[in-house]
Amino acid sequence: MGSTRVRTTGLLLAWAGIAAILLVHWMVAFWVPTEAAQGVVQRIFYVHVPAAWTTFLAFGIVALASAAYLWLEDERADAAAVAAAEGGLIYGAIMLISGPLWGRIAWGTYWTWEPRLTLTLLLWFTYLGYFLIRGSVADPRRGKRFAAVVAIVGSLNIPLIHVSVSWFRSLHPGPVVIKPEGPTLHPDMLTTLLVSLAGFTLLFLGLFALRYSIELVGRRQARVEDAALAGGVS
Amino acid sequence: MMRELRWSWLIARKDLSLEFRAGGRLLSMIAFVVLAGFLFGFALDKSQVPGRAVVASLTWLTVLFASTAGAGRIFDMEEEDGAFRHVLLTPVSRRAVFIGKTVANLTLTWLITALSFVALTSFLGVRTWGSLAAHAAIFLPGTIGLSATATFFGRMSRHSNLGDSLLPVLTFPLLAPVMFFGATASARVFMALPWDEISGLARLLWAFAIGSVAVGAVLFHHVTDE
């Protein structure tokens, strides 16, 4: 697929995502019923849960694309990995900020060792390292390879992190956890959550495609400029 | 296989003899560990927090900090005058280089661990240690995982212009499980709990140790070769 078509697709997806997210904000503010036990604060979950989902979707793409890059050394795989990693870092930040905001009111504390929250924080730092190593190595090819290695090792470690954070929580029983997405979820709440999930995912995929096409164009541009210099830069 | 082991042994032996001949560095590491133990003991209000409650966690943290600093150094010695390039130009396999470096790092980490253990228990006034064999059975897999991870990313951070400040960002998220399993298990040993209540954690530490050595050996050529 050419980069123009990727960009067009990305734009369509992103606009659809933005429309869905605007709709969700209207639904959250005016339409969905207030959850009885937690009150208004529960509405954060319509942002938090989709952000968490897209974060893991993004990091999944990064890990797969990185493995493909190490295997094939195809620039497109690296472009996909870096595009997804940026998205993951942003959505991860939304998840990590919205979670504690909710926790402050629901649990009375900003930080809890909730397994998924802890796992996301550690992964978020791993992907911060992904960008740091990538940008700080003099030879860009080496930087890409190192970043890919960081992404792969980071994802291999997920099961162990998961075991440790779950275990950790069982040692330190925190405040009572109220599961907002339990089976008793009100149908309207479920609808809102699903619309939000769709909106976040579409926006992510749109931004991912846009970022990917920009990355490809940028790399091609560098080549063209270089050739125009009539042979290398000293 | 024998060839690989021989290569690893050559590299580990060479690294250790370099480390011991550059005595100042070893001495500064020892000083770091003892001072860290002293400061932890000094900064903690032991009337509020009993030393026994925190000694395991603080020992693991000291080992973590000291060994990640050491990992970078083991490659500094290689880069002194570009020697590592020549090592890589011999037929030596990258796996063997990784294992050899990890072994050298591990040896130093054991030294650090033993020192931290003695320093922290002394400065925090911990008198009952629990079983020393059980402590060793926890620290052994824990330090293997730690050294392998630090060696792998130590090599990577040598190429970064962020240098040593990058190493913790890369390794600490990965080592979080080791810190948790290790500190929890060691705390239980200090409390003299039966091995049944510790063995699960030891198995997880072994899982990390074996996993990190295997992954490091497989991927190391990506961080050495251009």
Added chain:
Amino acid sequence: MTLEGRRIVCDYGPVRALAGIDLHAAGGEIVAIVGPNGAGKTTLLRVLSGERRPDRGEVTLNGSRVSGSDAAWRARIGLVSHRTGLYEKLTAMENLRFFAALHGLARSGRKLTATLDAVGARGLAGRRIEALSRGQRQRVALARSLLHDPEFLFLDEPFSGLDPEGAAGLERALVARRNDGVAVVLVTHDLRRGLRLADRVVVLRRGRKVLDGEAAEDEAAEILDHFTAGAPDP
């Protein structure tokens, strides 16, 4: 036995270090790669030795592809660079013994001493590298590169920092190896030395080959023109 690089292109990110170089080096000849700073000489050497994989093009030996990840290839090459690559805290003998062992050679002390003697490093065996002068270190480095009787010898600015006596000794050693049938590839910015020593001189400028031919004094002026021709480097 001819090492052949074809259409080698090498990029460091947006910077094109080599822009399609063809080059060959046969056993029993000294090829000097000369050029101003930033011409791509060192990169070309790294590509030929297999340390760096070119972005395009290939290096072959008698038709089969050469790669630095191939241990059998690495066993056949020796390298001397302007950085000596020796461990300062080890003695000359310990350094040689370590590298010989990595090559899988069980060299006796006497054999290693003979290697040192051959490059004019008599009596240095027991001394630590940190106690040696620049010229002495470079001789030990040369001895290290010859330990395993390589068929290809790569030298990257080996003369830098050498006194006239040391340089003359190094030149003699290179000529002796050439006469033994070794292919010697020498990178230097010192054109006169390159001309005197080499059977063939390749002149690089901004990642391109501007001259490749039999070296003779009368060509020096022409080659020098190439160095000074055109606009100054950006």
